[in-house]
Structures are given as C-alpha cells and as structure tokens.
Amino acid sequence: MFIQTEATADPKSLKFLPGREVLCDGPLDMTDRDAAACSPLATRLFDIAGVAAISFGPDYITVTKNDSDWQHLKPALLGAIMEHFMSGAPILLQPARALSPRSQPGSPETALLGARVTDALRLVIDPELGYNIVDLGLVYDVRTEDGITSIVMTTTTRGCPATNYLKEGAHEAASSVEGVKAVEVGLTYDPPWAPEMMSPEAKGHFGIVD
Amino acid sequence: MIGVSLSRWTMAYFAAAIVALLLSEALMVAGYGFPALPVQAPQTLVLVHLVAIGWLSLLLCGALFQFVPVLVARSLYSNTLPFPALLFLLAGLGALLIGFLQLAGTIDFAPSLLPYGAILLAIGFALVLYNLGRTLWQARPLPLQARFVAVALVCLAATVAFGAIFSFAFGTTLHSDALLAIAGQGLPLHVSAGLGGWLTFAAIGVSYRLLAMFMLAPELNGRRPQAVFRLGSAALAVAILGGLASLLCKAPVFPALLIGGALGAVALALYLADAVHLYRARKRRIIELNSRMAALALVSLAASVVLTIVLLALGRLTQQVGALVFLVAFGWLGGLGLAKLYKIVAFLTWLECYGPVLGKMATPRVQDLVVEARARRWFVVYYLAVWSATVCLLASQDLAFRLAAAAMTVATLAVAVQLVRTRLLSNVAAASRLPGSVGRPHLLICMPGPNR
Numbered sequence A: 001m002f003i004q005t006e007a008t009a010d011p012k013s014l015k016f017l018p019g020r021e022v023l024c025d026g027p028l029d030m031t032d033r034d035a036a037a038c039s040p041l042a043t044r045l046f047d048i049a050g051v052a053a054i055s056f057g058p059d060y061i062t063v064t065k066n067d068s069d070w071q072h073l074k075p076a077l078l079g080a081i082m083e084h085f086m087s088g089a090p091i092l093l094q095p096a097r098a099l100s101p102r103s104q105p106g107s108p109e110t111a112l113l114g115a116r117v118t119d120a121l122r123l124v125i126d127p128e129l130g131y132n133i134v135d136l137g138l139v140y141d142v143r144t145e146d147g148i149t150s151i152v153m154t155t156t157t158r159g160c161p162a163t164n165y166l167k168e169g170a171h172e173a174a175s176s177v178e179g180v181k182a183v184e185v186g187l188t189y190d191p192p193w194a195p196e197m198m199s200p201e202a203k204g205h206f207g208i209v210d
Numbered sequence B: 001m002i003g004v005s006l007s008r009w010t011m012a013y014f015a016a017a018i019v020a021l022l023l024s025e026a027l028m029v030a031g032y033g034f035p036a037l038p039v040q041a042p043q044t045l046v047l048v049h050l051v052a053i054g055w056l057s058l059l060l061c062g063a064l065f066q067f068v069p070v071l072v073a074r075s076l077y078s079n080t081l082p083f084p085a086l087l088f089l090l091a092g093l094g095a096l097l098i099g100f101l102q103l104a105g106t107i108d109f110a111p112s113l114l115p116y117g118a119i120l121l122a123i124g125f126a127l128v129l130y131n132l133g134r135t136l137w138q139a140r141p142l143p144l145q146a147r148f149v150a151v152a153l154v155c156l157a158a159t160v161a162f163g164a165i166f167s168f169a170f171g172t173t174l175h176s177d178a179l180l181a182i183a184g185q186g187l188p189l190h191v192s193a194g195l196g197g198w199l200t201f202a203a204i205g206v207s208y209r210l211l212a213m214f215m216l217a218p219e220l221n222g223r224r225p226q227a228v229f230r231l232g233s234a235a236l237a238v239a240i241l242g243g244l245a246s247l248l249c250k251a252p253v254f255p256a257l258l259i260g261g262a263l264g265a266v267a268l269a270l271y272l273a274d275a276v277h278l279y280r281a282r283k284r285r286i287i288e289l290n291s292r293m294a295a296l297a298l299v300s301l302a303a304s305v306v307l308t309i310v311l312l313a314l315g316r317l318t319q320q321v322g323a324l325v326f327l328v329a330f331g332w333l334g335g336l337g338l339a340k341l342y343k344i345v346a347f348l349t350w351l352e353c354y355g356p357v358l359g360k361m362a363t364p365r366v367q368d369l370v371v372e373a374r375a376r377r378w379f380v381v382y383y384l385a386v387w388s389a390t391v392c393l394l395a396s397q398d399l400a401f402r403l404a405a406a407a408m409t410v411a412t413l414a415v416a417v418q419l420v421r422t423r424l425l426s427n428v429a430a431a432s433r434l435p436g437s438v439g440r441p442h443l444l445i446c447m448p449g450p451n452r
Helices: A040-046 A070-087 A108-121 A163-175 A200-206 B010-029 B042-072 B082-104 B114-137 B144-171 B177-185 B187-215 B223-248 B254-281 B289-314 B317-357 B372-394 B398-423
Strands: A004-007 A013-017 A028-030 A051-056 A061-065 A139-145 A148-153 A182-187
Touching (some): A013 A070, A040 A051, A061 A070, A108 A163, A148 A163, A163 A182, A163 B317, B010 B042, B010 B082, B010 B317, B010 B398, B042 B082, B042 B144, B042 B187, B042 B317, B082 B114, B082 B144, B114 B144, B144 B177, B144 B187, B144 B223, B177 B187, B177 B223, B187 B223, B187 B254, B187 B289, B254 B289, B289 B317, B372 B398
Parallel strands (some): A148 A182
Antiparallel strands (some): A013 A061, A028 A051, A051 A061, A139 A148
16 A cells, blocks of 8 residues: 655645545544544544644545654654554444534524433433443434434444333433423444444543543 | 343343252262262262253353344244243253162162153253244344354254253163164263353353453454354264264264364364454453453363363373363353353343333443452452362362362352342442332342333
8 A cells, every 4th residue: 555645735734645535525624532533543643642633535634733743743644544544444433424412503592402412311321331322422313303303323232132221211311301392213233333432531431542 | 123122031040050050069069979979970960960951051041042132133032931941941950860869879769750851851941942043043144143052052952862862761761772872872972062062152152242242342253253163063063963973883983072072172272262352352441340250261261172182192081071071161161151140130130120210310330230349259269269179170189179169169159149139239329229110120030110
C-alpha cells in the first residue's frame, strides 16, 4: 500500500491519499477524541500526540496538527493509516446519522425533548455490563416529532436474554418524559454493536483503551 | 424472535447439580470408591455417575436450555419439557445408583434396578434432546458455536445408548453377541462419548460465545475455530464409530481411540489457542471473577492434554486413567461449570427480578448481586484442591487425596452459599433490593414478572 501526501493551503493541515475509498459520504470533520469515537481510524489518529483535528473525504484524510512538527508527526500518521487499512477495520462503526443518540435538528423545543428522552434512557442499564444503554452506545438514534418519539437501539449480542427487557425498559423510560405522547422502539443489528461505540466515560469505566 | 426468554427450570437443574457435586465430594472425603477401590468397582461407578450425570450433565442441560436459544437467537422449543425431563433424570439417576449399590452388595434385594435406571435416564435425556434438537433444527443454518452443541447432543445420545447396553448387560441377560461385545469392551467408547463428546464439546461451543460476551472480546468464527469443530468432530467420529466398528469386528478398539485421541488433542490445542486469543483481545481490561476463574479451568484442560500425552508416552495411561478423568471432570468441566454458574445465576436472577421494572425505576446492577471478593478465595481453594488431589491420585496417596477432597467440598459449599445468597438477593443493599413491585425470587424456579 502506498500513501501519498499533499500539502494544503493551511500549513497546519496535511492531506493523506491512501489510494482507496475513505468515506464516500464525506467530508466528515472531527475536532476531538469524543467526536472520533465513531471511527477506529480517527481514534487511532487521535492517539498520536499533536493531532488536533481530522477530516475524512471520499478518498483522502486530512490531518490538522497543533504545534507539533510534521517531520515527527508524518511517519506516525502514515504508520497508523497503513495499519488501519491493513487490519480491514471499517472507517465508521455505524452510519453517520446514528453516531450519537440525539434528536434530529428542529425547533429548540423538539431538540430539548429529544435531549430529555436521551437522559431518561440513562435509567435503563444493560444488566450484563451494568452501565446505562446510552453511554454504552446501544441507543443508535432518538427522534421526536409532535411528541412521538422513535428510538432505534441494539443489544450487545444478538439473542441476548435481556433484549425484550431492554426494549420495554427504553419504552418505559421514554414514555415517562413529559411531552412524549407515544414511543416506538426499534431493534437493529445493523451495524452490530462494538465496544468502540461506548462513550469515553463508559470506556474508562471498563478500562477500555482505544 | 430476536430476544429470548428466561428458562423456567434452569435454576432447578443447577440446584440439583450442586447437590450432586457436594454428595460426590463427600463420598470422596469418606474414601468411598476410587482410589480406595478399583476404577471398575460398583462403588466407583456410583461416584462416577453421580458426578457425570448428577453434577455435570444436569448443569449442562440447565445451561443449554438457557443458552442454546442465545446461540441461535430463537426461543427454546418448549419451556415445559425441561421439568418432566428433570424428574426422569433424577429418578433414573437414583435407580442407577441403587443398581450399582446392589452390585456392590450394599443393598440386597432383587431385581436389579440398573435397567430401570437406564430406561428412566433414556427418557429424560430423550426429552432434553428433543427439546434442544427441535430448537436447533428450526434455526438452521446453525452458527458455529451451535454446531458444537449439535454434535455434543449426538454424542449424548451415543453415551446414553452405551450406558443402557451396560445396564441391561449387568441387570438382565443379553443374548446378542454384538451387544455383549459392546458391554464387554465398550467402556472407553462410553467415556469418550460422554466426557469428550457430550460434556467437553458442548462446553467448548458455549464457552466460545460466553467468553467473548463476558469479556467484550471479538467473536471468533474464523479458520481456527472452524478447524477445532472439524477436527473435534472427526476425533469423536473416529473414536466412537471407529471403536464401535472395531468392537463389532472383534478387533481391538485401541487404534481407533489412539487416532481419535490424537485428532482430539490437536483440536483441544487449537481451542486453547483461541481461548488465549479471546483473553488477549478482550476490550474489557478489568474482567469479572467468572472470566478469571474460567481461565483456571482452561489451564486444567491444557494440563489434562499434557498429562494424557505424558502418561501415554510412559505407558502408564491405563493405570493412571482415574487421575486423568478426575482432572477433566473437576478441573476442566467442573471448574468451568462453577465459574460460569457464578455469573449465570446472578444474570438470570437479575433479569427475573429487575428486568420487568427496567426503565421504570433505578435498578441494581448484576454485579451488585454478588460479592466477588468473598467468592474469589473459595474458587482459588477449589482449584488448588483439585490440582492437589490429582497429584495425590498420580502418587497413590489416598489419605492426602481425601484431605484435598475435603478442601474441595468446603470450597464448593462456600461457593454454593454464595450462589444461594445471589439468588435470594442477599448481597443487594437493602434500600435497593426490592423496589416497587419487585418480589424475592423463588430459589428453584424462574418466574419473570413483577407480580410473581
């Protein structure tokens, strides 16, 4: 695998062209580690000291550095990108629309209701892991419209005996939020859940190192 | 159906299994059967079947009623059949043990209960096989882990068939030359099908899934686990079918057992490599007690493979087979069983009690139902005692073996107390133990729902 580099107008940014598709729906910009949790490649790149931001395009990765020196940063970045593509890991763990369980953009009231539903879902814990389903990354999407809330979630493993309890628990928790008139909970295994989908707090709790 | 429900009778199977384990350990402490008496003595057969059927098979059946549905993401075919199956198995085991005591002269009455025990056990296991078999059949094509279980169930049928032939040979008069040949020399095939096929192969299949689940490790479905399945299945086929064919042709069974054993050793080595990979690749750096203790069971399995090879090389396998079977039964299968029991009892109890109120109120975590620090020392004592007892058997130190067995008994009893405490929610802080409509669970039956 040969990775080309290309200078950009901003001397603090460098474009890497791995010679294969990166993110066809790009660009996707990530300015910190939290935002990068959805991508094994971005997480790997943020592990390198000196990386300030990352952007994925259809066939490129743009890395923005802070005050570090490209001479030291570039070999580490090339190595990380090479390792990622050789491992066969996906660029994103889930579709970009499901990266965080928040309500869709809309009126401030709708956004607030969505946030309150998400908060309420933190009452529901995955029994095996003993942590709330939101921070575990089991809630893929929360949408509210006219008080009707739609939740898309998953479980840590297909066939888990807790599945129905988790679905019903999510339904109960969302229904308890003032302003919610009806709740729909959908279960999906596409994409399958992976520990990388956890929030940084949850990862810290389980001692997971990116 | 994507989610699966709780198996109603799994706890009853677990309770019966633990009682059988404690009884068998108490018998060893008392010096009953092997090593004080030969491996083939009726007293030893009491001990062996109490462990193999009472402890390990009931434990595995109970676990499979809950976890086969998880493996195939489908509901169990029947949640009713496990109860009559349990009754038949317990009655059959009782009759079988009395039959052995009749053989030993401890109980003096006729006729022999061995055939009745065999019939009752065959009915019990047939109900288990029908229930699990229908569940698997509806889920075809099976995922790899479930295929291990499918092969294990076939081996269970073979084990029961061999056992029934032995029972009828001991308890009645057989006239068929073929059946007499099996009854005379088929014991290694019975043991291979039971310990290797039924118990070990099922444990391997389930452990692939449970180890990955509990440690957040990537599920393995690649070449190596496929090779474990194919080599293991081939090993069992060669040992059992090849051995049977040899018996019927009046040829020695040893070559079939040797080839099957060699294939099995390679399969086990690959499985152990997979297990090591799961531990290394796990995302959950801080693992729970069940995963840590399962590692010691895997160490026991590795030690069993090495011990087999060493004994074979030294030409001492026949003389020391008792020590080897002991290590497999109590170190590998028993250790893994106890370790996973510690997690499964807590998990199922949590689902039963707190699952129905999830989302309505704050609930304790599964981890709040157990006190790992309290149980850890007893697990360590158990494994140290098992390994010591194995060494004592190898060194023919009968008294020391009984002392080690006493340590095993104490440790098992202490773990059993922890399991009962978990089941009764005794470890959960009083303030959060029974919120709202949550009721205390029944010790032996899972009854999900807030208004039990």
